[in-house]
Amino acid sequence: MPIALAPVGQDLKVLKITADEETKRHLEDIGITVNSVIQVISRSGRTSICLVKNSRLALDSNLSMKILVA
Amino acid sequence: MKRFALAGNPNCGKTTLFNCLTGSTAHVGNWPGVTVDKREGTYKKCAEPISIIDLPGIYSLSPYTPEEVISRNYILDEKPDCVINIVDATNLERNLYLTTQIMEMDVPMVIALNMMDMVEKQGDKIDEKELERRLGIPVVKISALKGTGLTELMEKAFETSSKERKGKTVLEGCEIYHLISDVRIALDGQNVANPLFHAIKLVENDEIEVQMHSTTIKMVDEFKQSFNNELFGTDFEALVADARYKYISKNYSPLMTKKEKGVKLSKSDKADKVLTNKWAGIPIFIVILFAIFHLTFSEDLFYLGSIFSLPTLEDLGVAENFGTALLACFYDGAIFSPGVILFNLMDLITSTVFGWITAGLESLGAAEWALSLIGDGILGGLGGVLSFVPQIIVLLLFLSILEDTGYMARVAFILDRIFRRFGVSGRAFIPMIMGFGCSIPAMVNTRTLADERERTLTLRTIPFFSCGAKLPILTAVAGAVAHILGAGDGSIISFLMYVVGMAVAIVSIILMRSTTQRGEVSPFIMELPAYHAPSFKGLMIHLWDKTKHYVKKVFTIILASTILVWFLSNFNWSWAMTGDINDSILASLGQFVQPLFTPLGFGSQLNAQGWVFVVAAVTGLIAKEEVIATFGTLAAIFATAAPEIAVEGATDVMTMVLGTGITWPALIAFIIFNMTTIPCFAAVAAAKGETPKGKFKWTLLFWVATSYIVSAISYTAITMFASWSLWSILATLGIIIVSVVAVLLIRNYNKKHPVKGVK
Numbered sequence: 001m002p003i004a005l006a007p008v009g010q011d012l013k014v015l016k017i018t019a020d021e022e023t024k025r026h027l028e029d030i031g032i033t034v035n036s037v038i039q040v041i042s043r044s045g046r047t048s049i050c051l052v053k054n055s056r057l058a059l060d061s062n063l064s065m066k067i068l069v070a
Numbered sequence: 071m072k073r074f075a076l077a078g079n080p081n082c083g084k085t086t087l088f089n090c091l092t093g094s095t096a097h098v099g100n101w102p103g104v105t106v107d108k109r110e111g112t113y114k115k116c117a118e119p120i121s122i123i124d125l126p127g128i129y130s131l132s133p134y135t136p137e138e139v140i141s142r143n144y145i146l147d148e149k150p151d152c153v154i155n156i157v158d159a160t161n162l163e164r165n166l167y168l169t170t171q172i173m174e175m176d177v178p179m180v181i182a183l184n185m186m187d188m189v190e191k192q193g194d195k196i197d198e199k200e201l202e203r204r205l206g207i208p209v210v211k212i213s214a215l216k217g218t219g220l221t222e223l224m225e226k227a228f229e230t231s232s233k234e235r236k237g238k239t240v241l242e243g244c245e246i247y248h249l250i251s252d253v254r255i256a257l258d259g260q261n262v263a264n265p266l267f268h269a270i271k272l273v274e275n276d277e278i279e280v281q282m283h284s285t286t287i288k289m290v291d292e293f294k295q296s297f298n299n300e301l302f303g304t305d306f307e308a309l310v311a312d313a314r315y316k317y318i319s320k321n322y323s324p325l326m327t328k329k330e331k332g333v334k335l336s337k338s339d340k341a342d343k344v345l346t347n348k349w350a351g352i353p354i355f356i357v358i359l360f361a362i363f364h365l366t367f368s369e370d371l372f373y374l375g376s377i378f379s380l381p382t383l384e385d386l387g388v389a390e391n392f393g394t395a396l397l398a399c400f401y402d403g404a405i406f407s408p409g410v411i412l413f414n415l416m417d418l419i420t421s422t423v424f425g426w427i428t429a430g431l432e433s434l435g436a437a438e439w440a441l442s443l444i445g446d447g448i449l450g451g452l453g454g455v456l457s458f459v460p461q462i463i464v465l466l467l468f469l470s471i472l473e474d475t476g477y478m479a480r481v482a483f484i485l486d487r488i489f490r491r492f493g494v495s496g497r498a499f500i501p502m503i504m505g506f507g508c509s510i511p512a513m514v515n516t517r518t519l520a521d522e523r524e525r526t527l528t529l530r531t532i533p534f535f536s537c538g539a540k541l542p543i544l545t546a547v548a549g550a551v552a553h554i555l556g557a558g559d560g561s562i563i564s565f566l567m568y569v570v571g572m573a574v575a576i577v578s579i580i581l582m583r584s585t586t587q588r589g590e591v592s593p594f595i596m597e598l599p600a601y602h603a604p605s606f607k608g609l610m611i612h613l614w615d616k617t618k619h620y621v622k623k624v625f626t627i628i629l630a631s632t633i634l635v636w637f638l639s640n641f642n643w644s645w646a647m648t649g650d651i652n653d654s655i656l657a658s659l660g661q662f663v664q665p666l667f668t669p670l671g672f673g674s675q676l677n678a679q680g681w682v683f684v685v686a687a688v689t690g691l692i693a694k695e696e697v698i699a700t701f702g703t704l705a706a707i708f709a710t711a712a713p714e715i716a717v718e719g720a721t722d723v724m725t726m727v728l729g730t731g732i733t734w735p736a737l738i739a740f741i742i743f744n745m746t747t748i749p750c751f752a753a754v755a756a757a758k759g760e761t762p763k764g765k766f767k768w769t770l771l772f773w774v775a776t777s778y779i780v781s782a783i784s785y786t787a788i789t790m791f792a793s794w795s796l797w798s799i800l801a802t803l804g805i806i807i808v809s810v811v812a813v814l815l816i817r818n819y820n821k822k823h824p825v826k827g828v829k
Binding site: 017 | 129130132134160161162163164167301302307308311312315335338339342343346347348351479482483484486487490495496520593594595596597598599600
């Protein structure tokens with residue numbers, strides 16, 4: 001499921017990133033890679049604040065739909 | 071001189087360290103992307119002086135935004151003698167990702183393990199000796215904030231800088247390592263510097279590298295045909311990123327022992343639950359913004375004066391003396407806001423001191439022209455501007471607090487939802503709010519935006535976020551308008567003008583996005599730093615820097631142009647002093663362009679002296695404070711002086727009103743024109759530097775057209791509705807809202823009818 005719909009406060013494993021090449025690379029550089037563990041700490045609407053390797057990352061709603069986790 | 075470069079993730083403390091090492095006062099803020107250009111300073115406590123270079127923060131050596139390109143190019147092309155890689159110890163894993171990339175270059179490096187004070191406070195430990203051994207790179211524990219470990223760091227860096235280092239990689243166990251080796255050997259054969267680094271970037275299909283080594287990339291492409299990873303396919307860049315993180319979490323992360331296992335919600339997270347809440351986030355931000363303007367401009371703090379109908383000093387029958395004048399700086403029928411109190415005090419000081427100067431000159435029997443030059447020209451002009459300096463400082467103080475606490479990054483996030491509809495990402499908010507301080511750093515900060523069109527849009531709208539130098543225009547002219555309307559002080563009108571500026575920005579973004587700058591809004595990805603209380607020292611350094619800038623400007627460029635305005639308004643074309651202002655050089659120049667401004671309300675409909683407004687607006691191109699300075703200089707030439715108005719700077723404007731017959735809607739149009747037109751020369755130069763080639767002339771044209779059209783519409787609309795005064799304002803707001811809706815509809819139409827070839 002996309003991050004935008006994932007439960008809050010649980011460890012999630014990234015399965016797939018469907019964003020364009022440039023954005024995907026940037027996401028990988030800041031720590032969101034396939035197989036990495038992330039957690040949604042809070043969400044408003046479909047925008048999310050995620051915990052990624054001990055830092056808080058804010059992601060807009062489009063992007064939250066493009067990162068698939070389980 | 072040896073050069074050491076500071077490299078590291080955004081917001082990891084590079085600039086704090088830079089300031090500590092070099093004694094500089096570079097701007098530090100609590101959000102990613104404060105530093106957008108490289109900066110040099112000197113460290114003097116080593117065996118020899120060392121040049122320290124502060125670079126913009128980067129997450130990796132594959133740049134995402136233009137300011138990251140600066141860092142990459144510096145490290146690669148300028149070949150510093152040593153790279154000091156600053157690693158935020160509270161987020162070891164993510165920070166070491168960049169370290170593993172810098173390691174691949176043939177450059178001496180040292181790791182500064184920063185924020186150790188925070189780590190120790192949490193009761194966590196890092197085995198830095200073992201980390202040093204495993205990395206094969208010296209590691210020094212420091213705290214840039216507390217200033218600890220800096221001497222050792224610099225000694226270690228100095229020692230390391232004289233030893234050559236060959237690049238090494240953590241990717242040796244990776245399944246595509248033999249491809250990397252082959253490419254490295256090929257590049258080495260072509261005498262490429264840093265072959266290992268370039269080989270890996272080439273395998274990652276990095277855009278810049280592929281252009282640089284177009285023949286070698288074929289090796290990678292051929293290899294791809296016979297390769298397939300079940301998880302990543304041939305996406306080598308994802309494969310490499312994954313391999314790096316795996317290596318880091320296997321070999322380096324265990325060196326950190328945490329007191330408490332698992333993730334606990336911090337105080338910051340709890341605060342964010344409220345401050346970034348879907349429903350509460352935006353209202354809270356609007357309240358904060360209003361509070362800032364209220365505390366800066368209001369002549370009735372918290373509306374206490376109106377609520378309790380407090381008596382004025384006159385009502386109380388207080389005797390008029392200096393003590394009363396001093397008291398009147400704080401209270402007169404209402405308690406003033408801090409901004410107004412400081413303004414009044416400064417005004418009291420300047421007018422008293424200036425009074426002594428003119429009296430002194432008169433008693434010395436100075437010539438009349440000298441009295442006019444010094445009294446009306448210089449003091450009249452500078453006095454108006456100087457009085458505003460404290461108020462500008464108050465506004466800047468509040469903006470600095472927003473930056474230092476870490477709240478700015480949150481606002482960018484909560485506004486992203488709305489901004490996205492208009493056509494920019496929430497990231498654009500940061501340069502925009504910086505624009506309230508000064509347009510120049512704001513324009514430079516647009517480098518942090520990933521998309522070129524978004525940069526252009528944001529840059530063009532920055533002047534509409536009225537800068538500190540425009541504050542005197544707002545307050546003085548709005549004060550005069552309030553006086554004419556008999557509607558209290560001008561603070562509500564000032565606030566409305568700020569809102570109008572923002573509305574113009576929004577409308578023009580939407581218009582450009584649906585016409586000349588069509589395209590997708592770039593994604594919003596931003597790191598939210600932990601909140602922390604702003605440091606007093608940091609705030610003061612920041613304010614001192616800004617204040618210095620304003621005061622310097624007053625005594626240089628504004629002083630010079632004020633003298634020029636005085637000269638041009640007192641001399642005629644045969645270079646003789648003239649008693650009649652309408653014979654002056656300035657008058658004939660002003661009268662020549664005056665008709666152009668008729669649709670805006672300050673053109674031909676005014677009487678013979680009406681050119682003063684046009685002249686003031688044009689002098690605003692030199693510096694926006696000059697508009698009010700010009701008023702101060704020119705007010706002296708009008709026969710009828712207006713009665714003293716309590717509202718700052720408004721008396722000169724009222725003199726103009728009485729002398730020219732300008733209407734209040736035209737005064738509003740005048741404010742709007744100054745707010746939205748071409749900014750000062752310095753900001754224009756900054757804009758030129760940040761604009762891609764060929765687009766700059768359109769930016770200038772955009773400013774001229776916007777200011778002309780918007781002021782003309784405002785003048786016409788307000789004049790039309792002026793008979794109902796209160797309703798007129800509401801109706802005008804209505805017009806703005808209706809136009810916004812209309813434009814939104816156009817955008818929807820555009821969405822359903824996409825233009826081919828535009829992504």
